[in-house]
Amino acid sequence: MADLLVEAMANLDRNAVLDNVEKEIKRGTDPLKIIESLSQGLKIVGDLYDKKEYFLAELITAGDVFQNAFQKIKPALEKKGLRTQVRGKIVIGTVRGDLHDIGKNIVTTMLVSSGFYVEDLGVDVPAEKFIEAIKKTDANILAMSALLTVALEAAKETIKLLEKENLRNRVKVICGGAAFDENTAKRIGADAYGKDPLDAVKICQKLLR
Numbered sequence: 781m782a783d784l785l786v787e788a789m790a791n792l793d794r795n796a797v798l799d800n801v802e803k804e805i806k807r808g809t810d811p812l813k814i815i816e817s818l819s820q821g822l823k824i825v826g827d828l829y830d831k832k833e834y835f836l837a838e839l840i841t842a843g844d845v846f847q848n849a850f851q852k853i854k855p856a857l858e859k860k861g862l863r864t865q866v867r868g869k870i871v872i873g874t875v876r877g878d879l880h881d882i883g884k885n886i887v888t889t890m891l892v893s894s895g896f897y898v899e900d901l902g903v904d905v906p907a908e909k910f911i912e913a914i915k916k917t918d919a920n921i922l923a924m925s926a927l928l929t930v931a932l933e934a935a936k937e938t939i940k941l942l943e944k945e946n947l948r949n950r951v952k953v954i955c956g957g958a959a960f961d962e963n964t965a966k967r968i969g970a971d972a973y974g975k976d977p978l979d980a981v982k983i984c985q986k987l988l989r
C-alpha cells in the first residue's frame with residue numbers, strides 16, 4: 781500500500797488517494813503508517829516544487845488532498861491515543877509568518893486523543909498571542925510548529941517573551957515541523973524537538989514528569 785499511496789499523493793491524484801486511504805482504514809492499517817505514506821508523497825511534492833516542476837497551485841492542491849484524506853484517517857487516529865497519566869495543558873500553534881498547519885493538526889489530534897488538554901491557536905500566531913493563551917489556560921507546555929526556515933526567528937521571539945514574562949521556569953517548550961531539528965530547537969532555547977505525532981506525545985509526557 782505504501783508505494784501506491786506515496787505515488788497517488790505525489791501525483792495529486794485525489795480519487796486514488798481517498799480510495800486507498802479508505803481501503804487501508806478498512807483493512808485496519810495503523811493510521812500513523814497511512815499518514816507517513818501521505819507525508820512521503822507530500823515530501824515529493826515539495827521537492828518537485830523546489831525543482832520548479834510543480835508550482836504554488838500544486839502545493840495548494842496537495843494541502844487540500846491531504847486535508848480530505850486526514851478527515852478519513854482522524855477517527856482511527858483518535859482511537860490510537862496513548863493514554864496518559866499526566867494531565868498536562870498544552871498551547872499549540874504555527875508561529876507568526878507561517879501558514880502550514882497539516883502537521884500541527886495531526887499532532888494536536890494525537891495529543892488530544894492521548895488525554896492532554898490542548899488549546900490550538902491556529903496558524904500565523906504572534907508571540908503575544910501564545911503568551912496570552914498560556915496565561916489564560918495556565919498551560920505547562922508550549923508547542924510550536926514551523927515549516928518555513930524564515931519562521932524560526934518568530935519561534936525564538938516567543939521563547940524570549942516567555943522568559944521576559946517570567947513564565948519560562950514553569951512552561952516547557954517543544955518545537956516541531958520541517959524547519960526544526962534537534963539542534964535548531966536547542967539553539968532557539970526550546971526544551972525539546974519532536975519529529976512526529978508519537979514523538980510529540982511521548983516527549984510531552986516526559987516533560988511533565
Ligand code: B12
Nearest residue numbers: 826839840843878879880881882883925928929956957974
Ligand atoms: C502543503 C504545503 C503547503 C500548503 C500548506 C497547506 C496547509 N494547510 O498546511 C500551502 C500551499 C499553503 C503552502 C504554502 C507555502 N509553502 Co509550503 N509546503 C507544503 C508541503 C508540500 C507539505 C507540508 C506538509 O503538510 N507536510 C506533511 C505534514 C504531515 O508534515 P509536517 O508538516 O512536517 O509535520 C509532521 C512533523 O514535522 C511533525 N510536526 C509538525 N508540526 C509539529 C509541531 C510539534 C510541536 C511537534 C512536536 C511536531 C510537529 O509532525 C507532523 C506529522 O508527522 C511542503 C513540503 C515538505 N517537504 O514539507 C512545502 C514547504 C514547507 N513549503 C514551502 C514554501 C516555500 C511555501 C511558500 C513560501 C510558497 C510560496 N511561494 O508562496 C508558501 C508559504 C506560505 C506561508 N506563509 O506559510 C517550502 C519551505 C522551504 C523552507 N525551508 O522554508 C517547502 C519545504 C517546499 C519546498 N521544498 O520548497 N505550502
